[in-house]
Amino acid sequence: MIRLLDVCFSLTGLVLVFPLLLVLTIVGFFDTGSPIFFQKRVGRHKKSFTLIKFRTMSVDTASVATHLASHSSITRFGYFLRKSKLDELPQLWNVLKGEMSLVGPRPGLYNQEELTAAREARGVYSVRPGITGLAQVSEIDMSTPELLAETDEKMIETMSLKSYFRYIVVTVLGKGVGDRIQR
Template identity: 70%
Template sequence: MIRLLDFIFAFLGLLFGFPVLLAIYIIGLFDTGSPLFIQERVGRHKAPFKLVKFRTMKVDTASVASHLASTSSITKLGRFLRKTKLDELPQLWNVLKGEMSLVGPRPNLYNQEELIAAREKCDVYNVRPGITGLAQVNNIDMSTPELLAQTDAKMIAALSFANYFTYIIQTVSGKGSGDRVKR
């Protein structure tokens, strides 16, 4: 049933959000010349998939977890997109394709070995990764791999329709700050 909700909400979000997506894309052309950021991430059952986001960092920024990147890499538009979480909107495409869910553990990079090991111990990779979840609304990010994996496992074990909607509403209303970036 959650997959059906994901599909419906992603479809409607892309349909009705198209003007906003297009505006951000056009502004992004002037900001970095390359408004979309596509990166291979770890998906369900550790299968690779291409995550799509709006670019918030300079094009030449190293492909590392956000908490390892420098704030000087973030563009002016990127700051706004991160603060409003609008950089996440293109991931609705990943949700529509079935690679992600609206709610689930944030997909990590393949080079985050400590996080991968912690998540494997907690069986986190048995579900689709998500745009938001318990860790995100509680400001727990990939800089604390063990805590993140435990929080993801707790969310997965307790996921219900009520929690699904709660995490979405909390995210849309601004709870949680997203991934930290080095100062």
């Protein structure tokens, strides 16, 4: 049932926000010269997939977890995208393709070995990663891998249609801060 909802919502979302995606892409082109960001992430069953987002950091920023990136790497437009969470919109394509869900554990990077091990030990890779979830609305980021894996496991164990919709609504209303940038 959740996969069906993911497909319906992501397809509808992509159609409805297509004009906004075009505008953000054009503005992003003037901001960084490369508005779309592609990055290999750890997906369901630890299978690799390419995450798509709007670029919020300068092109030469190292591929590290956001909480390890320098504050100075974020562009002015990137701040706006992050604050409004509009940088996540291209991930609707990942959801439509079946690589992600709207709700699930945020996909980590392969170089986040501590997080990968903690999630593997807790069975987190049995589900699709998501755009939002319990950890995100609880303001738990990837800087605390054990707590994040524990929270992801709790979300998976208690997932229901009610919680699926709750995480989406709470995220859209602005709850959660995502990964914190190193100052």
